[in-house]
Amino acid sequence: MLGAAALAAQARARAPGRRRGKDAFDVRRRRTLVTVSVLVALLGSGVAGFATWLSGADEATADASPASVQEVSVVGPRYAPTAADRARPPARITPGTPLVGLTFDDGPTPERTPYVLDVLAAKGVKATFFFQGDQTEKHPDIARRALAEGHVIALHSYEHVYFPDLDQARARDQIVRGEEALTRELGVRPTMFRYPFGEASPVADAVLAERGLIGGVGWDWRSNLKGDFECPGADALTRFVVTEARDEAVILLHDGGDAITCPDPQWQYLPRAIDAVRDNGLEFGVVRPTGRKNGDEETAVVAP
Ligand SMILES: [Zn+2]
Numbered sequence: 471m472l473g474a475a476a477l478a479a480q481a482r483a484r485a486p487g488r489r490r491g492k493d494a495f496d497v498r499r500r501r502t503l504v505t506v507s508v509l510v511a512l513l514g515s516g517v518a519g520f521a522t523w524l525s526g527a528d529e530a531t532a533d534a535s536p537a538s539v540q541e542v543s544v545v546g547p548r549y550a551p552t553a554a555d556r557a558r559p560p561a562r563i564t565p566g567t568p569l570v571g572l573t574f575d576d577g578p579t580p581e582r583t584p585y586v587l588d589v590l591a592a593k594g595v596k597a598t599f600f601f602q603g604d605q606t607e608k609h610p611d612i613a614r615r616a617l618a619e620g621h622v623i624a625l626h627s628y629e630h631v632y633f634p635d636l637d638q639a640r641a642r643d644q645i646v647r648g649e650e651a652l653t654r655e656l657g658v659r660p661t662m663f664r665y666p667f668g669e670a671s672p673v674a675d676a677v678l679a680e681r682g683l684i685g686g687v688g689w690d691w692r693s694n695l696k697g698d699f700e701c702p703g704a705d706a707l708t709r710f711v712v713t714e715a716r717d718e719a720v721i722l723l724h725d726g727g728d729a730i731t732c733p734d735p736q737w738q739y740l741p742r743a744i745d746a747v748r749d750n751g752l753e754f755g756v757v758r759p760t761g762r763k764n765g766d767e768e769t770a771v772v773a774p
Pocket residue numbers: 493575576626630665666667727
């Protein structure tokens with residue numbers, strides 16, 4: 471099995487165009503959350519961005535969440551809408567508007583998914599989440615919040631396995647268990663699938679076809695810039711998103727896995743990147759099935 475660095479190099483080395491890519495970070499190291507920080511979002515205040523951090527708490531109340539579903543398992547930062555966010559007019563998406571698809575893999579996690587959802591809500595952006603079955607079972611409240619807020623939920627296997635190593639029985643188990651977990655917790659059956667590490671296998675492809683799941687859904691990575699799992703920091707990651715953003719681009723990001731071990735300030739990339747992409751005249755769409763059975767054209771970035 472390839473290490474994270476090798477997979478990252480592969481991911482960046484790929485030729486331009488829509489394709490199956492390597493979900494580059496994959497060393498799922500076990501870690502202990504030494505310091506658990508909780509951001510108390512300042513409800514009704516004009517204070518922008520990150521607010522007061524408290525240390526040592528296990529849970530945050532989600533009173534300030536813009537969510538229609540209040541998640542209870544939150545152990546990471548929150549994002550409070552800025553004055554500019556509140557003054558933002560609704561996104562105008564017309565037939566000619568170039569659309570970028572933000573995709574978040576490996577969640578839901580209490581460390582980062584609530585923050586991502588806060589930012590997307592504040593900015594009026596819909597995204598596509600490739601959830602793992604095991605994470606969805608652990609944090610169903612967060613998964614339900616993502617669905618309730620209008621994001622597209624798709625499957626990323628049950629526990630982030632490397633499919634080329636699996637025989638068909640084990641591949642089927644990972645796909646079906648993941649599909650059942652999302653269906654049970656969300657009440658909606660997923661229709662799209664992304665391979666962990668972007669690594670498909672013929673036997674798994676056969677199971678996807680049998681289950682009517684579309685995928686693997688890939689991503690675009692045309693630059694040599696580092697992705698979020700490589701902890702390049704907020705400035706570099708903002709540059710990555712802005713550089714990759716173009717009409718119909720599917721951008722690989724994470725709300726779980728190794729990306730959540732990066733220093734917290736990196737996460738400020740997301741509101742900044744969204745604003746910068748819009749300043750360049752683009753808007754945001756979600757990944758949906760096209761209904762065509764033609765490899766890379768099975769999905770497209772469309773208006774939410
Ligand atoms: Zn992944």
